[in-house]
Amino acid sequence: MSxxxxxxxxxxxxxxDSRIEKALNILRDRQHIxxxxxxxxxxxxxxxxxxxxxxxxxxxxxxxxxLEFYDEQDRVMQAIAALQAELHxxxxxxxxxxxxxx
Numbered sequence: 825m826s827x828x829x830x831x832x833x834x835x836x837x838x839x840x841d842s843r844i845e846k847a848l849n850i851l852r853d854r855q856h857i858x859x860x861x862x863x864x865x866x867x868x869x870x871x872x873x874x875x876x877x878x879x880x881x882x883x884x885x886x887x888x889x890x891l892e893f894y895d896e897q898d899r900v901m902q903a904i905a906a907l908q909a910e911l912h913x914x915x916x917x918x919x920x921x922x923x924x925x926x
Contacts, residue, residue, distance in 0.1 A: 826925050830858070831900040833918040835891040835907070839864065843911045844891060850910065851893055855903040858923075860893035894921065 837844060844862060851857040865888030867875065894900065897920070904916055 827922045828925060829897070830894045830921050830923045831897040831918050832892065832894045832921045833900050833904060833916060835913050836868075836915040836917075837889045837891065837913070839887040839889050841889065843913070844889060847891055847907055847911055847913075850906060851903055855899065855906060857893050857899065857903055858895040860891065863890040863892065864888075865890065894923065 835847065848860060848862070851860050868888035893903065895903070900918060904918070907913060908916070
């Protein structure tokens with residue numbers, strides 16, 4: 825098994841944000857990013873400190889979403905710049921990692 829240094833990035837959004845599909849298309853079609861996943865949170869909060877949650881009583885349409893993607897560091901940084909130029913996300917984080925290739 826070999827490993828390869830990568831950078832992982834996360835964009836934090838709320839469900840119903842129309843930019844998620846546009847971002848995935850940019851990552852796939854223009855930036856050719858190695859991999860991306862959209863994760864749905866069950867509960868979360870942001871800078872407003874407002875809790876976004878889902879319960880049996882109250883089904884929220886503002887649940888947290890995370891768009892996570894990874895590739896070589898330069899490619900991730902270029903992708904973040906392209907996404908920000910077009911879609912203006914408020915919260916993106918990134919960190920180094922290793923992809924273990926079998």
